[in-house]
Amino acid sequence: xxxxxxxxxxxxxxxxxxxxxxxxxxxxxxxxxxxxxxxxxxxxxxxxxxxxxxxxxxxxxxxxxxxxxxxxxxxxxxxxxxxxxxxxxxxxxxxxxxxxxxxxxxxxxxxxxxxxxxxxxxxxxxxxxxxxxxxxxxxxxxxxxxxxxxxxxxxxxxxxxxxxxxxxxxxxxxxxxxxxxxxxxxxxxxxxxxxxxxxxxxxxxxxxxxxxxxxxxxxxxxxxxxxxxxxxxxxxxxxxxxxxxxxxxxxxxxxxxxxxxxxxxxxxxxxxxxxxxxxxxxxxxxxxxxxxxxxxxxxxxxxxxxxxxxxxxxxxxxxxxxxxxxxxxxxxxxxxxxxxxxxxxxxxxxxxxxxxxxxxxxxxxxxxxxxxxxxxxxxxxxxxxxxxxxxxxxxxxxxxxxxxxxxxxxxxxxxxxxxxxxxxxxxxxxxxxxxxxxxxxxxxxxxxxxxxxxxxxxxxx
Numbered sequence: 001x002x003x004x005x006x007x008x009x010x011x012x013x014x015x016x017x018x019x020x021x022x023x024x025x026x027x028x029x030x031x032x033x034x035x036x037x038x039x040x041x042x043x044x045x046x047x048x049x050x051x052x053x054x055x056x057x058x059x060x061x062x063x064x065x066x067x068x069x070x071x072x073x074x075x076x077x078x079x080x081x082x083x084x085x086x087x088x089x090x091x092x093x094x095x096x097x098x099x100x101x102x103x104x105x106x107x108x109x110x111x112x113x114x115x116x117x118x119x120x121x122x123x124x125x126x127x128x129x130x131x132x133x134x135x136x137x138x139x140x141x142x143x144x145x146x147x148x149x150x151x152x153x154x155x156x157x158x159x160x161x162x163x164x165x166x167x168x169x170x171x172x173x174x175x176x177x178x179x180x181x182x183x184x185x186x187x188x189x190x191x192x193x194x195x196x197x198x199x200x201x202x203x204x205x206x207x208x209x210x211x212x213x214x215x216x217x218x219x220x221x222x223x224x225x226x227x228x229x230x231x232x233x234x235x236x237x238x239x240x241x242x243x244x245x246x247x248x249x250x251x252x253x254x255x256x257x258x259x260x261x262x263x264x265x266x267x268x269x270x271x272x273x274x275x276x277x278x279x280x281x282x283x284x285x286x287x288x289x290x291x292x293x294x295x296x297x298x299x300x301x302x303x304x305x306x307x308x309x310x311x312x313x314x315x316x317x318x319x320x321x322x323x324x325x326x327x328x329x330x331x332x333x334x335x336x337x338x339x340x341x342x343x344x345x346x347x348x349x350x351x352x353x354x355x356x357x358x359x360x361x362x363x364x365x366x367x368x369x370x371x372x373x374x375x376x377x378x379x380x381x382x383x384x385x386x387x388x389x390x391x392x393x394x395x396x397x398x399x400x401x402x403x404x405x406x407x408x409x410x411x412x413x414x415x416x417x418x419x420x421x422x423x424x425x426x427x428x429x430x431x432x433x434x435x436x437x438x439x440x441x442x443x444x445x446x447x448x449x450x451x452x453x454x455x456x457x458x459x460x461x
Contacts, residue, residue: 017096078109089127151260155443202281227258236309253430308398341405
């Protein structure tokens with residue numbers, strides 16, 4: 001569903017933003033009847049508290065929204081999104097002083113509050129709409145919201161309707177919307193095309209594995225995005241328990257996120273040459289499934305001992321990264337729902353990222369703070385390299401020991417990027433376990449907005 005701001009030229013009602021420290025002043029500015037009404041409703045400007053104000057005839061004349069204290073606001077994001085759910089239908093505008101960065105976050109949160117996943121059950125979005133605040137780029141935020149909605153829709157769709165075929169259809173539709181070109185290598189052609197590990201992981205499924213490739217833009221720095229597209233992960237022959245499969249429809253969250261980011265980049269017309277690579281597979285069980293202790297030879301020529309078929313994401317990413325690296329783009333970026341270890345370390349809200357490039361890391365960290373898209377840098381810890389070297393092959397896809405799993409997975413992927421000057425890997429979750437402002441329970445994009453915001457600094461645009 002489209003996420004748009006209200007008509008800037010149309011009528012609207014004021015939503016007055018009131019911090020706790022400014023409560024007395026805000027109430028004093030109200031007409032006597034409205035002030036008494038707010039007091040009777042117990043409005044204390046607590047964070048998220050909303051009070052609709054009637055006029056003398058009983059019609060809505062505006063509303064108050066509590067901003068709480070700075071300490072309360074620091075404990076979350078997109079607080080204004082709750083107003084979209086609480087206010088009556090109609091267009092609203094913000095009345096209150098916000099810094100530009102705060103106004104952008106508030107406006108984007110309101111837009112995202114309108115997201116509903118209605119494919120299988122009717123869902124009604126909020127009826128209150130917002131005029132874009134002064135100084136905020138409405139078209140940019142609407143493009144960002146569209147990219148986030150695409151990511152959420154793809155992840156929320158169950159594997160019965162989002163297998164490799166359907167992911168390819170969404171990929172080609174994305175390209176068609178923006179005049180990009182695509183190519184696909186599928187099934188047995190993966191072997192002749194030098195993508196053997198993508199084939200090995202996906203061959204047990206009746207839904208053929210494939211590599212999706214999108215190109216857009218004819219000038220500017222070259223950015224390549226690689227996203228893990230495991231449409232469902234049973235764990236393979238190292239079968240997951242039932243509880244472990246409960247969220248595996250989201251194992252293509254890396255693909256969904258880079259596609260959402262690509263939507264933002266192309267809609268905004270950034271002056272770059274974009275390439276998107278998605279290895280789309282289903283890790284299934286059958287007589288021809290790849291096995292524990294198999295040794296696979298990758299596109300790059302490195303051999304990999306399979307010590308757990310449930311560590312398949314790094315295998316498909318490795319071939320895609322090797323292909324991307326052959327062009328040595330200016331920046332190569334990888335996104336994947338890769339390890340539970342990342343969740344143990346940082347929880348569901350904060351994805352770690354890995355890079356050896358200090359200026360790139362700093363740019364991403366600054367952008368993360370600016371746009372309320374949390375990220376945290378973790379180390380490519382070279383002393384752990386020995387853990388991914390099994391002795392019988394060049395690499396081990398599932399080192400024993402049970403420690404530093406996100407780090408060793410990142411080190412594994414780094415082995416396949418040798419020509420590209422700047423590489424960054426994100427180990428995302430892609431799921432909101434408990435509803436929060438602007439983020440209903442379910443799929444969520446992570447990292448894409450920070451990356452988009454950092455690109456001008458990274459590329460000097």
